[in-house]
Each structure stands twice: as C-alpha cells, then as structure tokens.
Amino acid sequence: MSASDSFAPDATLADVGEFALVAALTSRFEQGSQVYVGPGDDAAVIRTPKGHVVVSTDLLVEGRHFKREWAPARDIGRKAAASNLSDINAMGGTAHSLTVGLGAPADLPARWALDLAEGLAEEAALVGASIVGGDLTTASEVVIAVTVLGTCEVAPVLRSGAHAGDVVAIAGRQGWAAAGLAVLARGFRSPRALVQAYQRPQPPYAAGRAAAQAGATAMIDVSDGLLADLGHIARDSAVAIDIHRDAFELADPMHAVGSALGVDPMQFILGGGDDHAIVATFPARSALPAGFTAIGSVEEPGESGPSVTVDGAAYDGPTGWAHFA
Amino acid sequence: MSASDSFAPDATLADVGEFALVAALTSRFEQGSQVYVGPGDDAAVIRTPKGHVVVSTDLLVEGRHFKREWAPARDIGRKAAASNLSDINAMGGTAHSLTVGLGAPADLPARWALDLAEGLAEEAALVGASIVGGDLTTASEVVIAVTVLGTCEVAPVLRSGAHAGDVVAIAGRQGWAAAGLAVLARGFRSPRALVQAYQRPQPPYAAGRAAAQAGATAMIDVSDGLLADLGHIARDSAVAIDIHRDAFELADPMHAVGSALGVDPMQFILGGGDDHAIVATFPARSALPAGFTAIGSVEEPGESGPSVTVDGAAYDGPTGWAHFA
Numbered sequence: 001m002s003a004s005d006s007f008a009p010d011a012t013l014a015d016v017g018e019f020a021l022v023a024a025l026t027s028r029f030e031q032g033s034q035v036y037v038g039p040g041d042d043a044a045v046i047r048t049p050k051g052h053v054v055v056s057t058d059l060l061v062e063g064r065h066f067k068r069e070w071a072p073a074r075d076i077g078r079k080a081a082a083s084n085l086s087d088i089n090a091m092g093g094t095a096h097s098l099t100v101g102l103g104a105p106a107d108l109p110a111r112w113a114l115d116l117a118e119g120l121a122e123e124a125a126l127v128g129a130s131i132v133g134g135d136l137t138t139a140s141e142v143v144i145a146v147t148v149l150g151t152c153e154v155a156p157v158l159r160s161g162a163h164a165g166d167v168v169a170i171a172g173r174q175g176w177a178a179a180g181l182a183v184l185a186r187g188f189r190s191p192r193a194l195v196q197a198y199q200r201p202q203p204p205y206a207a208g209r210a211a212a213q214a215g216a217t218a219m220i221d222v223s224d225g226l227l228a229d230l231g232h233i234a235r236d237s238a239v240a241i242d243i244h245r246d247a248f249e250l251a252d253p254m255h256a257v258g259s260a261l262g263v264d265p266m267q268f269i270l271g272g273g274d275d276h277a278i279v280a281t282f283p284a285r286s287a288l289p290a291g292f293t294a295i296g297s298v299e300e301p302g303e304s305g306p307s308v309t310v311d312g313a314a315y316d317g318p319t320g321w322a323h324f325a
Numbered sequence: 326m327s328a329s330d331s332f333a334p335d336a337t338l339a340d341v342g343e344f345a346l347v348a349a350l351t352s353r354f355e356q357g358s359q360v361y362v363g364p365g366d367d368a369a370v371i372r373t374p375k376g377h378v379v380v381s382t383d384l385l386v387e388g389r390h391f392k393r394e395w396a397p398a399r400d401i402g403r404k405a406a407a408s409n410l411s412d413i414n415a416m417g418g419t420a421h422s423l424t425v426g427l428g429a430p431a432d433l434p435a436r437w438a439l440d441l442a443e444g445l446a447e448e449a450a451l452v453g454a455s456i457v458g459g460d461l462t463t464a465s466e467v468v469i470a471v472t473v474l475g476t477c478e479v480a481p482v483l484r485s486g487a488h489a490g491d492v493v494a495i496a497g498r499q500g501w502a503a504a505g506l507a508v509l510a511r512g513f514r515s516p517r518a519l520v521q522a523y524q525r526p527q528p529p530y531a532a533g534r535a536a537a538q539a540g541a542t543a544m545i546d547v548s549d550g551l552l553a554d555l556g557h558i559a560r561d562s563a564v565a566i567d568i569h570r571d572a573f574e575l576a577d578p579m580h581a582v583g584s585a586l587g588v589d590p591m592q593f594i595l596g597g598g599d600d601h602a603i604v605a606t607f608p609a610r611s612a613l614p615a616g617f618t619a620i621g622s623v624e625e626p627g628e629s630g631p632s633v634t635v636d637g638a639a640y641d642g643p644t645g646w647a648h649f650a
Contacts, residue, residue, distance in 0.1 A: 012431060013435055013438065018461060021461065025438065030446065031457070032454070032455045035455050046421055046474065051376030055422065057424040059426030059427070059461075059470055064464070097380065101384030103386050105338075106338050110338055111334065113346060114353065129357070130355065131353075132356070133363070134350070135383050136343060136347055137385075137390070138389055139384075139386045147380075149378060149380060151373050
C-alpha cells in the first residue's frame with residue numbers, strides 16, 4: 001500500500017501538498033530494467049541497446065515561474081533552457097538536444113513567441129545542444145514545457161552518494177538571482193547586475209562534468225534554494241551537512257540590496273535558487289575542480305536523522321518554497 | 326531572411342496561424358551535426374556517442390485536447406501517453422521512457438492526478454516503457470506535457486520517402502475516435518464502442534516497427550486527420566496520393582452514428598485523427614506486414630504539386646483542424 005492511499009477521497013492538491021503528491025505519483029510509476037536512475041534525482045538515466053540517455057523536464061507557467069513584464073521573451077527563453085540544461089549539468093552530463101512545448105493565448109504577439117524561441121536556441125547553443133522538436137497549442141495562459149536530453153561521459157553523479165567526511169563545494173554565482181527577484185518584486189530595477197542575474201542566469205555549464213571527472217560523490221543543481229537542495233542530498237545520502245557562512249563572499253551588489261531592502265543578504269544565498277549553481281560533495285583532501293569553492297562539510301547524521309545546518313545551528317530564515325503549500 | 330521576418334510587428338498568434346508560426350519558430354532552431362532528424366517529422370532522432378535516441382513531445386490542454394467531463398482521468402492519462410507513444414511507433418521505433426509535466430489548479434482533486442498517473446503508466450507499460458521523470462506545478466488550467474523517448478532497430482522511417490508507384494496502407498482503427506468525439510460533443514454517450522474509442526484509443530503499437538522492417542518508404546501516425554496527415558507525406562515526399570473509399574469497411578457502429586447524426590460516416594475516416602492509426606507507403610508488390618490494409622496509391626505529382634485525392638478527386642469535407650486558425 002502506498003502512502004497516497006491514505007489521502008482523503010476529496011483531498012485537493014493544496015490539501016495534499018507538493019511533496020506528498022510527487023511521492024504518491026512516482027509510486028505509480030514502475031521502473032523497468034532499462035531505467036538506471038528513475039524519478040527523484042536532477043535527471044533520469046535510461047540504458048538503451050547501445051548507449052544511454054539522460055533526461056529531465058520542466059513546466060514553466062506564466063505568473064508563477066516568469067512574468068512577461070519582468071523580463072523580455074528572449075531572456076525567458078534563455079532561462080527556461082538554462083533551468084533544464086542545469087539538470088543535465090548536475091548529473092555530470094552534457095546536453096545534446098531539447099524539445100519545447102508552448103501553450104499560449106491566441107492573442108499573444110507572434111514576436112514574443114519568436115523571441116522566446118531565439119532565447120531557447122541561444123542558451124542551448126552554449127553547450128552545443130539543439131532544439132529538435134516541439135508542440136504548439138492554444139492555452140489560456142503561457143506555459144512552456146522543456147525537456148532536455150544528454151549523455152554522461154563518466155558515471156552520473158547522484159544525490160545519494162555523499163559520505164561523512166566529504167567536503168561540500170559550490171560552483172557558480174549563488175543568491176544573485178533571488179536578490180534580483182526581490183528587487184523586481186518591490187518594483188525596483190536596480191542593482192542592475194542582480195536584476196540581470198534573475199532575468200538571465202549564467203549556470204556554470206562546465207562544472208558538472210568537471211566535478212564528475214574529479215570524483216564528486218553527490219551533486220545537485222540549486223533550483224529550490226541552497227539549503228533546500230542540500231537537504232535533498234542530506235536526505236538521499238543519509239548524512240548531515242553543515243554550511244559555513246564565512247565561506248561566502250558577499251559581492252557589492254548583494255550588500256547594496258541588503259541595505260536597500262533592509263534585509264540580511266545572506267538569506268538570498270542560503271534560500272535562493274534561480275542562479276542554477278552546482279553544489280557537489282567531494283572526498284576529503286581531493287583537489288576541487290576549477291570553479292568550485294568549499295562551503296561546508298558532510299558529517300554523520302545526528303539522532304534526528306539527515307539535516308542541514310548553518311555554522312552548526314538550524315537556520316530558520318527563508319529556504320525556498322513549495323507548490324500547493 | 327526567414328519567412329517570419331515578414332510578420333507584421335503587432336501580429337498575434339491568431340493572425341499568423343499555426344503552420345506559419347511553427348515554420349518561423351523552427352527556422353530559429355539551428356540543428357547541430359548530432360541531429361539526424363530534426364523538427365517536422367513524427368519524432369526527432371539524435372545521434373549520441375554510442376547510440377541514438379528518438380524523441381517527441383506533446384502538450385495537452387484542458388478544454389482543448391480533453392475535457393474532464395468527457396473521460397475519466399485514467400483514460401486521459403492513457404490517451405496522453407498513447408498520443409506520444411504513437412509518434413515513436415510512426416518512426417518505426419520502440420519507446421523506452423516518458424517524462425510528464427503536470428500543471429494544475431490547487432483545487433484539483435488529488436485523486437484525479439493519481440488516476441491520470443496510473444493511466445499514463447498503464448499505457449506506457451503496453452510497450453515496456455516507464456515514466457522516468459516529471460514536473461509538477463500550479464497552473465490555472467490542467468496542462469499535461471508528455472515527452473517520449475525511444476530507439477529504432479532499423480533506420481527510422483520518415484515522411485519524406487514515398488515514391489510514385491508505392492502502395493498506401495493503414496494499420497489500426499480509423500475514424501472511430503472522431504465519431505466518438507462527435508457523439509460526445511452532441512451530448513450522447515453511445516454508440517459505446519465509439520465513445521470508448523475516443524476515450525481510450527488503441528494504437529497499433531506493433532505496426533510501426535513491422536512496417537520499418539518490411540521496408541516502408543514513408544510513415545506517419547494519424548493525429549491531425551487521415552487526409553491531413555497523408556498531406557504531410559505528399560508534401561514532404563513531393564508526390565500525389567490517391568485514397569480509395571472502397572478500401573474502408575464501415576463497421577456497424579460507424580453506420581449507426583452516421584444515421585443518428587445525419588452525416589456520412591466516411592467523414593470520420595477521412596478527417597479523424599484520434600485513433601492514432603499508422604499509415605505507411607510500401608514499394609509496389611511488397612507483401613504488407615500483418616495488420617496493414619492497402620487504401621490507396623502514390624503517384625507522380627500533378628502540375629499543381631503534391632496532393633491528396635479521394636477516388637481521383639479533391640475532397641472538400643472536414644479534414645482536421647489547425648490551432649489559432
């Protein structure tokens with residue numbers, strides 16, 4: 001009997017919540033012997049007769065994942081592709097192709113759709129991937145479904161391989177996009193570097209493969225929020241992770257936004273997800289690949305199980321968000 | 326300069342129309358050397374370092390592609406998977422995995438989402454494929470994004486390979502689902518066999534691979550409508566196709582629905598698409614694989630270019646439909 005069988009018959013998605021619903025849904029999906037990595041990691045890995053394919057999918061909905069007034073269509077396209085390419089990055093793989101489904105109202109400017117397409121293709125080209133197919137349909141709001149396919153040169157790096165004693169390290173900017181979103185949400189347009197970081201993230205596309213080749217034990221892309229995503233590694237690896245604030249250097253625009261909004265900018269680093277940074281764990285004393293900075297350590301879990309702490313203590317600031325919650 | 330550059334700056338999707346928009350969008354998608362078949366066929370085919378992957382994607386929107394009151398969630402899931410699995414079928418391939426993105430209002434019954442998932446998994450299991458990943462998000466209407474991945478044992482069969490002299494043949498039921506939809510749209514629930522054909526199509530999943538192995542020259546799955554989809558083969562192969570009404574045996578429920586609705590049931594066969602039948606062209610005098618019935622012939626195109634005719638004449642009944650038109 002799956003956990004979902006205990007849902008009340010009239011329970012809605014909001015009643016059940018995103019995580020319980022995902023668990024109930026995936027319990028319906030029996031995995032065949034061809035599936036090397038199924039649901040629950042950054043991407044799935046399927047063995048094929050002569051090779052393998054790494055695949056991940058995202059569904060972006062207007063007003064929830066993007067707003068047309070907050071970014072030009074080209075940037076929305078780049079961001080939609082980036083979010084997916086980052087999932088292949090987090091497995092240690094390289095993307096080769098994407099498919100895109102676009103649902104849109106009939107009165108959407110055609111120019112907007114073309115700009116979106118150009119943004120998608122531009123971002124894909126950064127890793128040598130092509131948009132190979134798609135679907136177009138009417139919908140009452142703009143929805144963008146992106147699926148990315150890729151391959152791994154070495155074994156894919158999962159969320160479940162971290163060990164006590166490993167070093168936690170990050171590649172790419174972290175917190176900039178979340179700070180940019182906070183700025184936009186308050187009606188401001190600066191600091192410009194942060195707004196641009198939100199509108200057009202720059203994921204560290206070389207980092208995932210480099211980490212895999214350097215022997216990373218676990219890896220994830222930061223999309224739910226740094227602590228939330230480290231929580232996925234902690235839970236799947238059954239470890240405790242402690243992050244050190246001092247490891248993060250606060251860039252000038254982050255100080256500026258903290259002063260302007262009257263908040264501790266560290267919350268954007270600990271809770272932000274839209275930069276698509278890569279966090280990975282490496283065996284102690286291994287040389288970190290170029291682009292990675294150590295930010296914490298992996299420890300044996302305490303009595304209460306897997307955990308993520310900041311400087312040894314629970315963190316009670318914002319750490320991302322859940323749908324339907 | 327692409328055709329799309331001639332769009333008026335303020336043109337909407339409705340102004341431009343689906344086909345011109347798809348052409349403009351795909352012109353933005355440069356295809357890398359890894360792409361063996363890009364946009365424009367039933368599925369794309371990408372070469373990978375050690376193998377290949379066949380991929381196709383569909384976006385289904387409530388009220389446009391399905392109505393919750395017209396079919397139970399499990400059937401909608403089966404149909405969503407079937408529509409995608411059929412695209413791999415039409416390349417002569419076999420699907421091994423699917424990803425699913427679900428966007429839904431927070432007040433959707435959780436039970437509906439679980440039933441949908443079970444339907445998706447059931448249909449996938451018919452060909453040995455697994456649901457390997459997905460995404461879940463809030464949206465103001467239900468949207469289902471399905472991507473299917475597969476492989477081909479022999480070279481994929483494209484839409485572009487038909488030659489004058491070839492035989493046109495079909496596998497699977499044709500017109501039943503369209504007749505069922507017509508029944509539902511008028512508020513009826515019978516003939517039951519037709520309504521069920523619409524709610525839960527039974528694509529001929531063995532037919533595509535069999536056709537490829539038998540040397541089919543061109544192939545497509547019937548999703549836009551039989552004549553519309555034969556039009557894709559005619560155009561991409563630069564041929565004329567003539568279909569023979571006599572080749573179709575009208576089953577009893579089709580006669581019944583024709584009488585009840587006061588229409589010629591042949592319109593459902595010529596214009597319907599929801600059964601996911603497979604049509605293919607084969608060299609003259611080749612033995613058709615099991616399950617295929619000859620329905621017409623391929624000829625040299627006339628002066629006006631590629632065409633599809635019925636018993637030698639243009640057909641002016643319903644032949645499918647276009648989004649945004």
